[in-house]
Amino acid sequence: MDESSAANFSNEQIAPAELPDYREVDFERLPASFRRYTLVSTLVYWLPALLVATAVNMLPEVTLLPGILTPLAVGLLAVLVAIFRWVDAGRRGWAMREHDVIACQGILWRSTTVLPFARIQHVETSSGPLERAMKLARLKLFTAGGMSADLVLIGLPAEIADRLREHLAEQIRRRDSSSERDLVGVDGS
Secondary structure, eight states, X not given: OOHHHXXXXXXXXXXXXXXXXXXXXXOEEXXXXXXXXXXHHHHHHHHHHHHHHHHHHHSSSOOSSSTTHHHHHHHHHHHHHHHHHHHHHHHOEEEEOSSEEEEEEOSSSOEEEEEEXXXXXXXXXXXXXXXXXXXXEEEEEEETTOSSOSEEEEEEEHXXXXXXXXXXXXXXXXXXXHHHHHHHHHHTO
16 A cells, blocks of 8 residues: 555444445346246246156056145145245345445345445356346356356346446456556556
């Protein structure tokens, strides 16, 4: 740290009552198409299991539960998973703030993640075939040292995900170029 930076440095204590409340953020909710995506993807995932349970239950030597109880149990489980995912989709949200990205999710266990721009190293969007068909995408945010994304915003409209990716990439470029300028100034070069 050079002398002018040291002279401007401050690290005053903040009383807990004076801390800003992150819950005051107006979270962007995910589009209705994300809820449809959760239902369709649940169906795509559970339909083969239901078909296998039905086929296995028809074999005379293998009866897991009498009658149609095996496929009924698998079907009931699929419906419960679909309901859970539907409700979860409605509870997710995100916000872009001046210096960070904040995301919330969860039904029983709520989670709020705040990721400062200063920690973001890499940003990418991705989408599977079903997401592309519904014009949805995932925004993945990576920090240094991680092999996987540290924050993933799922269910974003593809256009918004692309705009967010570009905005964050620009923030990273600005931060990196200002860091390089600061290093050059410190070295005297």
